[in-house]
Amino acid sequence: MLDKVEVRIPFSAALRPDFRFVPKELQYAGLSSIVNRSQHYAGTCDLLPFKLDAILHISFKRKGLRNHKLEFLHSGGKSLRQMSKIIGTVFDVEPAEMHLMRIDFAADMDGIPVAHLYGSVRVKFKRSTDAIGEFDYEVVGGRKLEYFRYGKSTSCLRVYDKPAECMARFQALLKRSNPDAEPPSFADLFGSPPNTVRARVERQAGGGRIPETLSTFGQLRNAASFNPFQNVEITPNTFPFPDPQRVGVSNSLKLAGIHCFVEKYGINRHVPHLTATAMLSA
Amino acid sequence: MDDYKEYLDKSRASSDLKVESIVDSYQRSVARQINGSIENSPQLQ
Numbered sequence: 594m595l596d597k598v599e600v601r602i603p604f605s606a607a608l609r610p611d612f613r614f615v616p617k618e619l620q621y622a623g624l625s626s627i628v629n630r631s632q633h634y635a636g637t638c639d640l641l642p643f644k645l646d647a648i649l650h651i652s653f654k655r656k657g658l659r660n661h662k663l664e665f666l667h668s669g670g671k672s673l674r675q676m677s678k679i680i681g682t683v684f685d686v687e688p689a690e691m692h693l694m695r696i697d698f699a700a701d702m703d704g705i706p707v708a709h710l711y712g713s714v715r716v717k718f719k720r721s722t723d724a725i726g727e728f729d730y731e732v733v734g735g736r737k738l739e740y741f742r743y744g745k746s747t748s749c750l751r752v753y754d755k756p757a758e759c760m761a762r763f764q765a766l767l768k769r770s771n772p773d774a775e776p777p778s779f780a781d782l783f784g785s786p787p788n789t790v791r792a793r794v795e796r797q798a799g800g801g802r803i804p805e806t807l808s809t810f811g812q813l814r815n816a817a818s819f820n821p822f823q824n825v826e827i828t829p830n831t832f833p834f835p836d837p838q839r840v841g842v843s844n845s846l847k848l849a850g851i852h853c854f855v856e857k858y859g860i861n862r863h864v865p866h867l868t869a870t871a872m873l874s875a
Numbered sequence: 876m877d878d879y880k881e882y883l884d885k886s887r888a889s890s891d892l893k894v895e896s897i898v899d900s901y902q903r904s905v906a907r908q909i910n911g912s913i914e915n916s917p918q919l920q
Contacts, residue, residue, distance in 0.1 A: 672909070822901065
């Protein structure tokens with residue numbers, strides 16, 4: 594899926610009447626205004642109050658043209674038609690002609706734990722071949738979520754536990770739900786139970802590294818024939834690090850421990866060590 | 876040791892994962908976004 598989509602809107606583009614107040618509000622950004630301050634733009638405006646699932650970034654304030662950016666929220670659950678409609682509702686432009694600033698190409702791998710992928714996914718880069726993922730984390734909904742990443746943001750491959758990320762956002766979504774109605778379940782919001790085993794493999798493209806064949810919003814019509822994972826390789830026969838959720842904490846420790854012995858002494862020589870360990874624990 | 880070997884065998888058996896599977900999953904979901912069938916369907920977005 595196209596999990597994150599951001600489009601550049603030329604500075605000369607006219608805002609639709611309902612949004613012409615935004616530039617006037619920039620002087621109050623961060624104060625009692627619907628417009629917030631931003632590091633790279635003159636201000637940002639959350640369009641949710643207008644029933645649009647997007648954030649408007651107004652007037653790029655670094656060097657170059659003072660273009661705008663429209664960032665779609667929950668892009669993975671939106672059709673191109675819906676995204677196009679949002680662009681056309683905010684700006685008087687031809688949506689298909691807008692250039693892309695960021696796209697995340699994502700694939701959900703059901704039944705595959707993240708730990709398994711960590712052991713087998715390799716990515717070929719121009720400067721280094723067979724790069725192994727680096728662990729990193731981000732904070733979502735007050736929780737620390739670990740993922741592993743190949744390359745540098747904003748042009749990298751990321752692999753993470755999607756249900757865990759949804760669980761981190763779940764509490765915040767519950768707080769925003771109607772207090773008079775029955776609270777939605779995890780499955781209502783995300784379509785699957787929280788114990789689903791699903792790894793998300795995500796290729797981020799941004800920072801001037803948008804594929805040439807998908808440089809405009811209109812060209813996203815061809816996104817299904819594009820392969821964003823052509824640099825990815827799956828290496829067989831590596832030790833898939835045991836997932837405590839699937840095989841239990843105790844078993845995971847045991848399997849990982851045996852694997853360390855096998856790595857150091859070989860599969861035939863480690864037996865005496867294990868026997869000694871077993872005797873100590875008996 | 877037997878547990879370890881069994882774990883390796885099972886993992887290898889279940890690790891039919893290929894890059895093609897990742898690409899296929901991506902392309903199927905993008906096709907839904909393009910043809911609009913994804914609208915209003917909850918998923919792990």
